[in-house]
Amino acid sequence: xxxxxxxxxxxxxxxxxxxxxxxxxxxxxxxxxxxxxxxxxxxxxxxxxxxxxxxxxxxxxxxxxxxxxxxxxxxxxxxxxxxxxxxxxxxxxxxxxxxxxxxxxxxxxxxxxxxxxxxxxxx
Numbered sequence: 001x002x003x004x005x006x007x008x009x010x011x012x013x014x015x016x017x018x019x020x021x022x023x024x025x026x027x028x029x030x031x032x033x034x035x036x037x038x039x040x041x042x043x044x045x046x047x048x049x050x051x052x053x054x055x056x057x058x059x060x061x062x063x064x065x066x067x068x069x070x071x072x073x074x075x076x077x078x079x080x081x082x083x084x085x086x087x088x089x090x091x092x093x094x095x096x097x098x099x100x101x102x103x104x105x106x107x108x109x110x111x112x113x114x115x116x117x118x119x120x121x122x123x
Contacts, residue, residue, distance in 0.1 A: 062068045092107070099105040108116075
């Protein structure tokens with residue numbers, strides 16, 4: 001073996017510049033605080049007064065509606081449309097009615113239709 005293999009390469013110890021990191025963080029927080037204060041002091045109040053010269057904005061007409069566009073605005077547990085829709089569908093499944101009167105096509109109660117199919121009756 002050569003002499004070089006006996007000497008271990010020593011790593012430099014890790015050093016974290018904690019004071020420098022804290023100083024950068026403190027400067028960023030101070031800059032954020034000053035900018036926020038300046039915006040509130042000179043920008044926000046003036047802009048708000050220019051936007052609403054006649055008082056507060058009117059409340060939109062859609063507020064309080066069940067649906068706005070296709071978005072359900074109430075909690076799903078409080079929605080009544082699905083229950084009403086299911087009741088109408090169940091009524092249709094359990095009654096006789098016309099599908100196409102001119103063609104003579106009717107819909108039958110689902111229980112009767114399933115029993116007929118089980119017996120092998122076909123229209």
